[in-house]
Structure formats: C-alpha cells, structure tokens
Amino acid sequence: MIQITSPATLGLTALILFIAIFGRYVLFSLTFWWLFKVSLKEQFAHRAVQTRPRKAGQDWREIGWSMVTSLIFTGIAIGIILAYQRGYTKVYTDITSYPLLWYPASIVLVLFIHETYYYWLHRWMHWPGVYKWVHKTHHDSITTSPWTSFSFHPIESTLQAIIIPALTFVLPLHISAVGLILLIMTLSSAINHLNTEIYPHNFDRHWLGSRLIGATHHSLHHTQFRFNYGLYFTFWDKWMNTESPDFHRLFSKKTQKETQPVE
Incomplete structure (x- = not known):
C-alpha cells in the first residue's frame, strides 16, 4: 500500500487516487455508453427501459x-x-495471513453488509424531509445513463462511501479484495444505470439473474421512486416486499427476441 510520509507525498497520493477513482468511473461509463449506445445501438434499441428524453446538458451535470x-x-x-x-x-497484504477460504468469504460478506446498509440507507433517503437535501440530485436523472452512476449530492456520496472503509477496521480484508469489491461496485453501478437491459431473456427467472439488479430493475426505481431500493442484489426488496410489480413484465418485454418499437 502507498506510504504517505510528507505533505508532498500526501498531495501526490491524493492526485493519483483521484485520477484512479474518477478515471475508473469515466472508463466504465464511456465503455458502456459507447458499446450499447453506439456500437450495438441497433441490436439493443428495443431494450431501452425508458424513452423519456434526457434533459439538455444532463450528461455534463452528472459528470x-x-x-x-x-x-x-x-x-x-x-x-x-x-x-x-x-x-x-485490519487490511493485510500477505495472502497467507488468513486461510485462503477467507478471501472469497470476506468479499461475499462485505457485499452482503454493503447491500444491507445501502438498502436501509436508500429507504431513509426517500423520506420527504431527507430526500430533497440528500437524494434529489441523483433522482434528477429520471432517465439514467452510465454517467448517472456516480452522480450524487456530497452528503449522499459521503454516506455511501463510509461503509466499506468502516468495515476495514473490523474485518480482515486483503488489499486486493478491497480493490475487487470497489471494481464490482463501479461495474454494477454502470450496468444498473445503463437504461438498456443487457441481460438475456428470462434471466430474471434464473437462479442467479433473479438475485442480481440490472438496468430494468433500477430504472424502475428512478421512475417509480417507491420500489427497487437495492444496490447489487434483489433479496432485501423481495424480503421487504418493495420490488416493483412491473419488473418481470417489463424485463420480459424488453428482452424478447424480436425487435419491437420502443414505447
């Protein structure tokens, strides 16, 4: 891990980290935008979840x-x-410091805790007295795009960011596991905000697909507001009966093989 030994190394480290974090966001967002809005636009045109035009300048505001x-x-x-x-x-760098089985188990555990934290945080952010100060910035993007994935009010950004760092104080996590978790977070967020369903037909009924959130699932949250609060997985929405009743119907419609006009 980087060693910070002086104000100069502090500034350089901060610059490198910012380039890495913002660059990762740009790379994933740009890749998904180009792939499904340019390269594969015709093949995926019928899979657009929402058809409401995005606001003028929305991309740049989100960026x-x-x-x-x-x-x-x-x-x-x-x-x-x-x-x-x-x-x-409790971050460690020697992979042999803990049993190898702990490595994948720690990632699964962190994703479960993160999902739980975010689900209940997300529901709290939709309280009327909280929403306009914390979460409205993100919901200004009713029709989402990959650029929406990091578009948050600073309060929401802080609340979202603290959970994984907090876990490093109580759970032993290999440094590469932390990096992999952050990569999963960025990839999942880009897919969920793509506004184009990339998963195959009936994947929402598959043992794995039924547990993963995708563009159709999360886009319904941006249009309906009171459903689909999850981050990576659907289990809290299912357990708490907050999954949109329109999800499976819309997913089936958007992923059927024959291309049809978008409504």
Whole structure:
C-alpha cells in the first residue's frame, strides 16, 4: 500500500487516487455508453427501459457531480491509508495471513453488509424531509445513463462511501479484495444505470439473474421512486416486499427476441 510520509507525498497520493477513482468511473461509463449506445445501438434499441428524453446538458451535470463524488471518495481513501499506516485497520497484504477460504468469504460478506446498509440507507433517503437535501440530485436523472452512476449530492456520496472503509477496521480484508469489491461496485453501478437491459431473456427467472439488479430493475426505481431500493442484489426488496410489480413484465418485454418499437 502507498506510504504517505510528507505533505508532498500526501498531495501526490491524493492526485493519483483521484485520477484512479474518477478515471475508473469515466472508463466504465464511456465503455458502456459507447458499446450499447453506439456500437450495438441497433441490436439493443428495443431494450431501452425508458424513452423519456434526457434533459439538455444532463450528461455534463452528472459528470460534474461525479467529479465531486470522486473527490469525496479520494478524501476517505486517504484517511484509510493513514489509518492503515498507524495500524488501525485490519487490511493485510500477505495472502497467507488468513486461510485462503477467507478471501472469497470476506468479499461475499462485505457485499452482503454493503447491500444491507445501502438498502436501509436508500429507504431513509426517500423520506420527504431527507430526500430533497440528500437524494434529489441523483433522482434528477429520471432517465439514467452510465454517467448517472456516480452522480450524487456530497452528503449522499459521503454516506455511501463510509461503509466499506468502516468495515476495514473490523474485518480482515486483503488489499486486493478491497480493490475487487470497489471494481464490482463501479461495474454494477454502470450496468444498473445503463437504461438498456443487457441481460438475456428470462434471466430474471434464473437462479442467479433473479438475485442480481440490472438496468430494468433500477430504472424502475428512478421512475417509480417507491420500489427497487437495492444496490447489487434483489433479496432485501423481495424480503421487504418493495420490488416493483412491473419488473418481470417489463424485463420480459424488453428482452424478447424480436425487435419491437420502443414505447
């Protein structure tokens, strides 16, 4: 892990981290945007989940908010590095420090905790007194795109960012496992906000697909507001009866083999 030993290395580390975090967002967003809006546009045209035009300048507003989000993520990452250097976290670099089985188990456990934290945080952010101050910025993107994936108010960005760093203080996590979790988070967010369903027909009924959130599932949250609060997985929405009743019908319609006009 990077060692911060002076104000100069602190500034350089912050710059490198910001480029890595914001660059990762741009890379994933640009890749999905180009792939499904340019390269495969004709093949996936009928899979667009929403047809409401995006607001003028929406892409740039989302990118602007995403830069702020990336700055916040960078600040928190610097804090974790400093805590690690002082021995406060349980992040480890020697893969043999714990049984190898713990490596995948730790990733699954963190994703479960993150999902649980986010589901209930998300429901709280929809309370009327909270929504306009914290979550409205993200919901200004009613018709989403990959650029929406990091577009949050700074308060929401901070609330979203603290859970995984907090877990490094209580759970032993290999440094590469932390990186993999963050990669999964970015990839999942880009897919969920794509507004084009990329999963195959009947995947929503598959043992795996029924548990994963995709573009159709999350786009319904942006249009209906009171359903589909999950982040990676659907289990909390199913357990709490907050999965949209329109999900399976819309997913089937958007993924049927024959191309049809978009409504």
